[in-house]
Amino acid sequence: MKIPSLGFSLVEKFAIVQAVDAVIVADGKIHKGEINALSQLMRRIDFETNFILQARNMSLDQGRAILREMSYKKKKAIAGILEEIAMSDGYIHEKESTLIASIIDHIGIRNEARAAK
Numbered sequence: 001m002k003i004p005s006l007g008f009s010l011v012e013k014f015a016i017v018q019a020v021d022a023v024i025v026a027d028g029k030i031h032k033g034e035i036n037a038l039s040q041l042m043r044r045i046d047f048e049t050n051f052i053l054q055a056r057n058m059s060l061d062q063g064r065a066i067l068r069e070m071s072y073k074k075k076k077a078i079a080g081i082l083e084e085i086a087m088s089d090g091y092i093h094e095k096e097s098t099l100i101a102s103i104i105d106h107i108g109i110r111n112e113a114r115a116a117k
Helices: 008-024 034-044 050-058 060-069 072-088 094-109 112-114
Strands: none
Touching: 008 034, 008 060, 008 072, 008 094, 034 072, 050 094, 060 072, 072 094
């Protein structure tokens, strides 16, 4: 997935990495495809592996609050990133799908997407 140059701030990157990490571990297994997708994402939005540990130290509420304050374009990009990560092992596990839906609802784009239909 090509991520538009949206200029994510450092704190936004931490929140994105936190959400991505949660999706990767949601089904209880870390698949090789998910690791590969994470490595690609690291290059595309410019973060290092230490971000993962630091993002895990951020509270879930804090991470979601940061995501919620982002622009609509950034939120749409994040939704795409989460779906890409979940699909990177060949299928989207029910737990991953539920988590992504929860994140999307929380950051305020699910209802907007429904209204646009």
